[in-house]
Amino acid sequence: xxxxxxxxxxxxxxxxxxxxxxxxxxxxxxxxxxxxxxxxxxxxxxxxxxxxxxxxxxxxxxxxxxxxxxxxxxxxxxxxxxxxxxxxxxxxxxxxxxxxxxxxxxxxxxxxxxx
Amino acid sequence: xxxxxxxxxxxxxxxxxxxxxxxxxxxxxxxxxxxxxxxxxxxxxxxxxxxxxxxxxxxxxxxxxxxxxxxxxxxxxxxxxxxxxxxxxxxxxxxxxxxxxxxxxxxxxxxxxxxxxx
Numbered sequence: 001x002x003x004x005x006x007x008x009x010x011x012x013x014x015x016x017x018x019x020x021x022x023x024x025x026x027x028x029x030x031x032x033x034x035x036x037x038x039x040x041x042x043x044x045x046x047x048x049x050x051x052x053x054x055x056x057x058x059x060x061x062x063x064x065x066x067x068x069x070x071x072x073x074x075x076x077x078x079x080x081x082x083x084x085x086x087x088x089x090x091x092x093x094x095x096x097x098x099x100x101x102x103x104x105x106x107x108x109x110x111x112x113x114x115x
Numbered sequence: 116x117x118x119x120x121x122x123x124x125x126x127x128x129x130x131x132x133x134x135x136x137x138x139x140x141x142x143x144x145x146x147x148x149x150x151x152x153x154x155x156x157x158x159x160x161x162x163x164x165x166x167x168x169x170x171x172x173x174x175x176x177x178x179x180x181x182x183x184x185x186x187x188x189x190x191x192x193x194x195x196x197x198x199x200x201x202x203x204x205x206x207x208x209x210x211x212x213x214x215x216x217x218x219x220x221x222x223x224x225x226x227x228x229x230x231x232x233x
Binding site: 032034036042043044045046049051090102103105107108 | 119148157158160163171206208213220221222223224225226227
C-alpha cells in the first residue's frame with residue numbers, strides 16, 4: 001500500500017537559514033512525488049514534483065527537493081528561509097504504475113520562520 | 116484560467132439540514148477530486164471522477180454523503196442530513212493526465228468551502 005510520512009509536526013528556522021522539511025514514502029512501483037504548500041485559509045498550492053529524471057527538482061519560490069530512491073525520501077529544501085515561507089507543507093505520493101491513481105498525502109509539517 | 120472555483124466559501128448550517136457544495140474544475144481537466152480537511156484527520160480524499168464518472172468513492176464516510184458530476188465543468192458534494200462532525204474544510208481539485216499529451220498529472224486545488232454544522 002502507498003504511504004507517506006512527514007516525521008515532524010513543526011519545523012522552526014530563523015530567517016536566512018537553510019530549511020529542510022522531511023518526507024519519506026512507500027509505493028509498490030516507481031513513485032510520483034509532490035510537494036504542496038498551504039497558507040492560512042487557502043487551498044493547497046503546488047510547489048514541485050518528481051516524476052523521473054534528475055533527482056534534484058526545483059520548484060516555485062526557490063524551493064527544491066531531492067529524490068533519494070535508496071532512502072525512499074523526498075525532502076523539501078530551501079537555501080535561505082523567508083518569514084513569508086511560514087505555512088503548512090504537504091508531501092504526496094502516487095504509484096506511477098498503471099492508470100492515474102489517487103495521491104496519498106502526508107499529515108503535513110508546519111514551517112515557522114522567525115525574524 | 117481562473118483556476119478551480121468552489122462555492123460557497125463559507126457555509127453555516129444547523130444539524131439535520133442538507134448542504135450542497137459546488138465545484139467548477141479547470142477547463143479541459145479530466146479528473147476531479149473532493150477532499151476534506153480537519154485538524155484531527157488531516158487531508159482525506161473522499162471521491163474522485165474521471166471524465167465525469169466516479170472512479171473511487173471509498174473515502175466517502177457515510178451514505179449521508181453523495182457526489183455527482185453531471186458534466187465536465189461542474190460537480191457537487193451533498194451532505195444530507197448534516198451533522199456537527201461534518202464540520203471541516205472541503206476542497207475540490209482537478210488535473211489533466213500527462214498521458215493526454217497536454218497534461219501534467221498535477222492536482223490544482225480550489226480555495227475550499229469551510230462548513231460549520233451547529
